Amino acid sequence: MKNPLMLVTLALGLSACNMMGSGPVNVTVLGLNDFHGNLVPTGFSGVKVPAPTAANPAATANLAAGGAEIIGGYVNSVRSANPDTLLVGGGDLIGASPVISSLLRDEPSIIALSKMGMSVSALGNHEFDQGLKELMRMQNGGCDSNAPQLACKFDPAYAGASFQYLGANVVDKTSGKPVFPPYKILTTASGVRIAFVGAVTKSTPTIVSPSGVSTLNFLDEADSINKYVPEIKAQGVDAIFVVIHEGGTAKDLYNTAGCTSLTGNIIDIAKRVDPAVNAIISGHTHQGYNCLVPDPAGNNRIVIQGDFYGHLLQRLDLQVDKANHKVLAIKAQNVVMDASTATTIAKDPTETAIVTKAKGLTDAVKGTVIGKIAVPQILRAENEAGESALGDVIADSQLAATKGPDSGAAVIALMNAGGVRADLPDSTNIKPDNSITYGDAFTVQPFGNVLETVTLTGAQLKAVLEQQFDNPAAGQRRMLKVSVGFKYTWTDSAPAGSKVSDLTLNGTPIDPAAKYRVTVNNFLADGGDGFTVFKDGTDRLLQPNLSDVDAFQAFLKANAPVAAPTLDRITKK
Template identity: 65%
Template sequence: MNKSLLFLTLALGLSSCNLLDAGKPAVQDVVVLGLNDFHGNLEATGFAGIKVPDPKDATKTINLPAGGAEIIGGYVDSVRTTNPNTLFVGGGDLIGASPVTSSLLRDEPSVIALSKIGMKASALGNHEFDQGLKELLRMQNGGCDSNDTTKACKFDANYPGASFKWLGANVVDKTTGTPVFKPYDIETTASGAKVAFVGAVLKGTPDIVTPDGVKTLTFLDEASSINKYIPEIKAQNVDAIIVLIHQGGTASDTYDKTGCNTLTGPIVDIAAAVDPAVTAIISGHTHQGYNCVVNGRTVIQGDFYGHLLQRLDLKLDTKAHKVLEVKAANVVMDTRSIAKNADMTALVAKAKSLTDAVKLQPVAPIAAASISRTQNAAGESALGDVIADSQLAATSDAAHGSAQIAFMNPGGIRADLIASLPGNTVSFGDVYAVQPFGNTLTVMTLTGAQIKTLLEQQWTNLASPRILQVSKGFTYTYTPTYAADGKTLTAVSVDPASIKLNGATLDPAAQYRVTANNFVAAGGDSFVIFKSGTNVLQQPNLVDVDAFAAYLKANSSTPVAAPVLNRIIRN
């Protein structure tokens, strides 16, 4: 090409770019709204951060009803009306472990709701993988080729998939090493500002989902995976880069404390390692409300179930492609003051019409208004005991495995058992809220020595132990050891003489029949000793929630009460 012609072409190209830039304001105000750990909660639930008078008893208070698709949609509408440069995004676990209204319809109403509200992108969460990769890809792309045809496409006969993109910079195919989902997404606002969102999920996801569902995937380090794409993103002249990550921490400050500096947990190390070009981190997973600063960068999380939306108010210089100012806040999705989105009202009504008959079906009375999942100092909970007892009852006969002991993972207990019907009667919806995964029961043989190993594996991660809930008749004692600060756990020992079944110490060489749900039985939550079990009896037709409901019914003449917490003893 002639040099003069080349220079002229370049000049015209630059001139064209300058003309495009000239059409947008040099400084723009952009709002980013984030939603984490929604878990299909289409309807409002109680937010513990604010207490309000109980409408049924003026002498008592209850948690503020907050969240729900109608309120979230209404708030997003109101912000967009004020500022059209508003982007709605997610921090993962939008679906999975959901209430009946969404879960019985395979969470399709929740995906459709968030799409209609205008979500642009979301980090993957571990619960997005609850039903395996193939089903997650269907949730993204649409269609009815589901692994549960009894639920799929019952809300919409032609399920369209999500209009937003799930992002996973650190989720790659185990064979090819290539990303299975988009690593990042760049959105252009109404006024032309470009905001990039990079997504990641905690690298420990394979340990907390059913292993078979992610066996073809590798989950890489979060920060290095995010940083890999930053140069590529910056080359596209974006005006801000936001990380959406399903990993979090905890803070001693409350959700409404701006700029807190008490954040601890995995997200702190990730935030410290992420490229300085990242302006803010919208986090999730730990179900906490915090608005903190790590190394000068905003790190925020909005509780769970849509009680709070994270709000980032950005002032962007679109000529210099830089962030001039960031203001961060957690906004309460208050059902008392936020106008509802009419489309969401119709959507929720349709979902309820398809599920209420099942949800409201009475199961049985319980001895009090609720049974709590809150663990005591040793890690035992009343509800955990009851669930373990129900699984033992379902599998103790010869036809179902002759089980002697049942173990229940605490992460599978998603809510307190609260009786919503008169006379302290629980409905199927109440039971389902406690165990929404649809796990099935598995019975296997373990030796006494393997059971001791199982108990020790509760502390595979000393910083985040998972104390199994145990059935009646099984007891043991453990002793923790702490560092000089008296707080940091350094070791745990389980006294083999204390491991007893109906008062008799377990023989290390003897064999015992043990029940667990299929998630744990496959080695989930790092309980890998289960994979060494023998004489395994898989029971695909014995679902945990059904076993739980059957146990409550079988004891309806003397309603189930919270047991005395004396099965797990901590020295």
């Protein structure tokens, strides 16, 4: 039988104030996922606002949303109304960050979230971008970094996160023990005890540089969470939440309460997680949804995610029976962190000080004009074949940087879609003269990967392209972006391993036995995103002083104004 108390649409008229003793206590849990160091607002496509120009008076633009000042201000307002408020994270709080955070090794973001009073967060895959040792430094503080030129520039006495990262399914390969706490029990102002169990997608080793996580195993998420539930229950907690960096996609909008259209990896996990878990705060897929998924007992349970970059804050209002250690009701919603001039959210002055300092340390670099484009924006969106205008430009830039005889002698360059993080420029940074700054380019490619050129046979090149359709996430594809002169066709109905055909380079068919010099970033070269064939490449030339963003900005400067390429390199049939 369905448990009506768990329905998101139920509103029970929660009391105006929390009562001590035997009465129910109202608790608010706020969740932030996939912040990615976005200390300042960015465009939220979920809400459109008028943005008229002389040329297009009817135009609309994405609402400016997120940013530490607005998020902090909202948290303050909720906490003032109800001291029994907790702020938690769904992972990817750092990594793939814009200049304001990345050039300072994401320390301002960790400090900003700590000052907001965040208590715990799931690990995200991007927390592992710089390897385990650097992640431990982000947690615990200090300046012994693998990027000493960036570390402790924001604060010479960087103290680490005051919140705790959680990872029930991340264990040391040798000992088998978790490298971060699996869970933490938090106590609210009124004494309500809520356990938060954390997990990260088990696919992490395929989507970060493999060398950075070589000592770790990433176990099944649901099994790992369930392992600790009996231990948690034995401690007499009042509620159990999961914070997990794995998610799905829903057809319903972010503000549709109780949606049932959720699909993706999170469904199997949610259906297997112990019924004692009251709600699941998710992340990773950069979606906004507020859905219900049946637990193993058949009761509907909330699974929620708040878009990305702080555009939405997940809010779960609980009514808790402390005497009997149970949750009486939960109401969930996604709240827009409106940062427009019309916002009613008061900025947090502590966060303003952090943002102001970070901007002061990075604005000069960020604002440097490096080139122009021929249109207001070059977009990263893929067409039906999986080709992207911005992806093509990036691949072209990497080919241009490595085609010389002393720099790789490359004839083809390939770029992973996940490495293209924003349009060029972001919708909030379009300039009247179509100029592009270093900050715009860095926002597109914030990882700091370096270029590597390898030799592949024509057969290996085809095998790499076939791996685009062998994605660990069922029903998805992972399309590489290709440089100018290289073309191919793929057939949707063809079986796996035989989808790709008609490979040509400058009009000449690719010879399976011939050798071709191919440039990729070091993430792909190590087999990232499941493209393991790259690891078999020979005559490897790693260029540690040639980053992807350096190649990108050099191309934008040398070819200004850069036009959006015609999408004819990949054909689907």
